[in-house]
Amino acid sequence: MAEEGTSTRARHTDVREPVGEDHPTCQLRDILDRVGDKWSVLVMHLLGAGPRRYSELQRAVEGISQRMLTLTLRSLERDGLVERAVTPTSPPRVDYALTPVGQTLSAQVAELITWAEQHRAYVAASRARYDAS
Amino acid sequence: MAEEGTSTRARHTDVREPVGEDHPTCQLRDILDRVGDKWSVLVMHLLGAGPRRYSELQRAVEGISQRMLTLTLRSLERDGLVERAVTPTSPPRVDYALTPVGQTLSAQVAELITWAEQHRAYVAASRARYDAS
DNA sequence: CAGGATCCGCAGTGATACTG
DNA sequence: CAGTATCACTGCGGATCCTG
Numbered sequence: 001m002a003e004e005g006t007s008t009r010a011r012h013t014d015v016r017e018p019v020g021e022d023h024p025t026c027q028l029r030d031i032l033d034r035v036g037d038k039w040s041v042l043v044m045h046l047l048g049a050g051p052r053r054y055s056e057l058q059r060a061v062e063g064i065s066q067r068m069l070t071l072t073l074r075s076l077e078r079d080g081l082v083e084r085a086v087t088p089t090s091p092p093r094v095d096y097a098l099t100p101v102g103q104t105l106s107a108q109v110a111e112l113i114t115w116a117e118q119h120r121a122y123v124a125a126s127r128a129r130y131d132a133s
Numbered sequence: 134m135a136e137e138g139t140s141t142r143a144r145h146t147d148v149r150e151p152v153g154e155d156h157p158t159c160q161l162r163d164i165l166d167r168v169g170d171k172w173s174v175l176v177m178h179l180l181g182a183g184p185r186r187y188s189e190l191q192r193a194v195e196g197i198s199q200r201m202l203t204l205t206l207r208s209l210e211r212d213g214l215v216e217r218a219v220t221p222t223s224p225p226r227v228d229y230a231l232t233p234v235g236q237t238l239s240a241q242v243a244e245l246i247t248w249a250e251q252h253r254a255y256v257a258a259s260r261a262r263y264d265a266s
Numbered sequence: 267c268a269g270g271a272t273c274c275g276c277a278g279t280g281a282t283a284c285t286g
Numbered sequence: 287c288a289g290t291a292t293c294a295c296t297g298c299g300g301a302t303c304c305t306g
Contacts, residue, residue, distance in 0.1 A: 028175070030256070031249035036169020038299080041161070054268055065300055070269055080259025091267045092306080101255055108248050115241050116164035119234055123163070126213025171279085187288055198280055203289060224287050225286080 034079065034105075039064055039072045041109050044098065047082065048106040051097035081105060167212065167238075172197055172205040174242050177231065180215065181239040184230035214238060 034040055042061050046052060052060065058069055073096060076082035081102035087093040098106055167173055175194050179185060185193070191202055206229060209215035214235035220226040231239055 028178075028246060028249060029171075030253070031245060032169065032171075032174055035245065036165065036171075038169075041165055045161075058268095066269065067271095067301090068299065071299090078260055078263040079256045080263075081256075086268095089267095092269095094268060101252055104252070105248060108245055111244065112164060112168065112241055113161055115238060116161060119237070120163070122234055123212045123214075127211050130211040130213075191288095199289070200281090200291095201279070204279095219288095222287095225289085227288060 034075075034081075035109065035112075037072065037075075039068055040076060043069070043072050044076065044081065044102065044106045045109060045113070047096060047098045048103065048110070051085075051095045054094050054096070057096065076102070164238075167208075167214075168242065168245075170205065170208075172201055173209060176202070176205050176209065177214065177235065177239045178242060178246070180229060180231045181236065181243070184218075184228045187227050187229070190229065209235070 039061065042064075043057060046057060046060050054069070054073075057073075058064065058066065061069070064072075073082060073084070077084050080099055083097050083099050083102075085095045085097070087095070172194065175197075176190060179190060179193050187202070187206075190206075191197065191199065194202070197205075206215060206217070210217050213232055216230050216232050216235075218228045218230070220228070
């Protein structure tokens with residue numbers, strides 16, 4: 001909170017394309033759906049710290065169902081963001097890790113997280129103020 | 134409002150979620166839900182180019198329903214990311230603009246878009262390869 | 267241990283109609 | 287023009303059972 005005027009770091013560096021028209025939106029949706037996915041980001045963020053096994057992920061993201069974890073990993077693997085390494089031992093062992101490209105996206109997400117931390121109080125205050133009226 | 138805004142998904146989210154060794158998860162959801170929202174990002178990106186009227190947004194994000202546009206704007210306003218300026222003229226006129234903080238988030242989103250553009254081909258190729266097996 | 271298959275509830279969304 | 291209200295549908299996501 002209390003940073004109305006201080007954090008006016010308006011970086012208009014980007015290319016403000018006519019997002020709504022036709023094609024720019026679609027490509028955008030692709031990546032946004034990925035980031036917007038309830039679990040994908042959490043999993044990617046966890047994998048950002050290093051490879052993990054299936055069960056480790058399931059415990060780490062405690063609250064995720066097997067179904068969703070599998071679905072999420074499959075989707076990330078399909079997009080080439082996560083790599084799946086199977087070790088056919090007596091009890092099967094599967095390790096997941098970010099691919100180089102996956103790491104770059106993970107980095108972007110990390111920045112988003114930083115943003116969230118920096119402006120969390122502000123958002124909370126805004127909501128409280130809004131809800132009060 | 135008979136229905137909660139787009140940002141009220143936190144309700145079905147567990148109150149107790151240790152989510153592994155990462156606490157940022159909770160705050161993370163907040164911002165991620167914002168970014169993951171189907172329309173929020175598009176609207177914010179458009180507003181990044183400057184203030185727009187309600188009808189302008191509706192035309193620009195062609196495909197969005199009045200309901201969703203209103204819900205999205207309300208939600209963004211509630212979070213202090215968008216400012217609503219009403220001009221009570223004969224035909225009502227309402228302008229929406231990003232707040233300073235909203236601009237910083239918009240900038241983050243812009244980077245995400247850049248990422249998407251840079252790695253779109255890679256992702257597409259990965260998918261094609263994956264689907265082929 | 268890793269994950270496929272199935273059932274199902276409900277939040278999120280769209281389409282439509284109405285209003286100040 | 288800028289919304290609000292209502293309804294009906296869809297598909298995400300959770301819970302549960304089963305397999306290699």
